Amino acid sequence: VAPTVNSRTLAYWFYQGNIPTSTGARAVHKQNDCCNIDHWIRMSWQVGTHDMNFLNIDYAGNWSSVRAYASDGYDQYLLYNANYWRRGGCQNPVGLSTVWVNCHEGNTP
Amino acid sequence: MTRDQVTALQKRRLIITCVAAVVAAAALALVASRFATPADAAKTRQARLWTWRTQVPGVAKNVPPLAAESARAGGLDPASVRTVVSTGGASLVAARSSAGGACFGLASATQASSFSCRLPSRREAVLIRLLSGGSDVTKVDYAVLVGVARADVGRVAVTTVTDGTANLLLNSWRGFGYAATAPGAFPSKLSVYGKNGSLLQQIDLGVLESPS
Numbered sequence: 215v216a217p218t219v220n221s222r223t224l225a226y227w228f229y230q231g232n233i234p235t236s237t238g239a240r241a242v243h244k245q246n247d248c249c250n251i252d253h254w255i256r257m258s259w260q261v262g263t264h265d266m267n268f269l270n271i272d273y274a275g276n277w278s279s280v281r282a283y284a285s286d287g288y289d290q291y292l293l294y295n296a297n298y299w300r301r302g303g304c305q306n307p308v309g310l311s312t313v314w315v316n317c318h319e320g321n322t323p
Numbered sequence: 324m325t326r327d328q329v330t331a332l333q334k335r336r337l338i339i340t341c342v343a344a345v346v347a348a349a350a351l352a353l354v355a356s357r358f359a360t361p362a363d364a365a366k367t368r369q370a371r372l373w374t375w376r377t378q379v380p381g382v383a384k385n386v387p388p389l390a391a392e393s394a395r396a397g398g399l400d401p402a403s404v405r406t407v408v409s410t411g412g413a414s415l416v417a418a419r420s421s422a423g424g425a426c427f428g429l430a431s432a433t434q435a436s437s438f439s440c441r442l443p444s445r446r447e448a449v450l451i452r453l454l455s456g457g458s459d460v461t462k463v464d465y466a467v468l469v470g471v472a473r474a475d476v477g478r479v480a481v482t483t484v485t486d487g488t489a490n491l492l493l494n495s496w497r498g499f500g501y502a503a504t505a506p507g508a509f510p511s512k513l514s515v516y517g518k519n520g521s522l523l524q525q526i527d528l529g530v531l532e533s534p535s
Contacts, residue, residue: 241534252392269534270434271460277534278456280429285447286439293393295433308532321396 229317233306241269242317243303246296254321255302257282258289260314267307268292270299279305291321369445370424372473379419380471380496381405387414389435390428394418397438399426408494411467411502413454427471429454448476448515448523449499455509460535465502466509468528472497477518484511 229242246253255268267279270292278299282290294302304317383405391401403419413431418438420426426440429452436452443450451470457463472479472493479491479499485507491499503509513526 240532243534252389254396265529268434268436271534274458275460276456276458277460278431278434278454279531279534280434280436281453282436283439283452285444286437286441290437291393291396292437293389293396293435295389298433303534305532305534308530310529 227316227318229304229315231314232312233304233315234312240308241267241303241305242315243269243271243301244317244319245301246299246319251295251297253294253296253299253302253319254291255294255304256289256291256316256318256321257304258316258318259304261288263288263313264310265307266313266315267305269301269303269305270294271301271303272298273300281307293321365445370442372475373425373442374474375425375496378423379403379405379417379425381407381417381498385409385414386416387430387432387435389433390414390416390418390430393428393430393435394426394438397426397440399438399440407471407496408469408498408500410469410500411454411465413452413467413469413500413502415452415469415471415498415500417471428452429469443473446524448473448517449479449513449526451513451526453510453528455531457533459533461533463506463509463531463533465504466531467503468501468510468513470499470513472499472515475517476515476523477520478516480514480516481510482512482514483507484509 228244234240265284266282269279271277304315386404386406390404394404395401399418405417407415407417416428416430418426420440426438428438429436449470449472455466481501482488493499510528515524517523
């Protein structure tokens, strides 16, 4: 069952699909738009599945992953400082099953 | 039959009907209470285990700045945000829920998660958040675990990937934390024990993986 976000069709999801992807990647991420310090990643994923991760990567390749617990709901967000982190995205932890994910730059549904 | 006798009979019937209705309502209430009491009591006990001496646990100082903005975005009062525990650059933060309980999230100097305001289930003795990262997308350099325990927890122990164990100190808000920078010390499992020593919960933390 795919996630049901009301205005999903109006939203800018930079990735909608399975993770791992068709190429086997367990993470998808996008360079954030310029100039706002506060940036958001919003992730909704297949209800009834497992925990996922939010992902940030900076200019030098440093990365940080924050686990999103399924028990808290399948639609969550992470706020991050874009002066520090250049990319934001979504990650399916290693060893776990394929999950349909909506990964969104922003916090609107 | 006279008019007075008819009136008296009608009054008697009315009284009997009213008494019967009251008795039936009382019986229904009794039956309902017999069904509701254990569940209600369990729910009340569960809610009590997730309370603190203040409505929102933690201290108001050193709250990561993004945590307040994340609380605001979630419809919570940003002024209510507190730090429950901090370790390894990550904090478990709490905010007051609209229902008067506590909501929890993770925050660092550059990140803040959404807050969870749900009452944990009866099987959950702790609420945790996990942060990991590295200096290169091909490797994991650190892992940080922060959490908060319910009131009947006496001890929280972490098992590392090399099967080492360490007891985690519970602070005055029942917060706890663990940070590791050596791969062998990364956390793999959390065991939660009651004040009587019984095992309340075990959590498999999974494998930490780099993004590439």
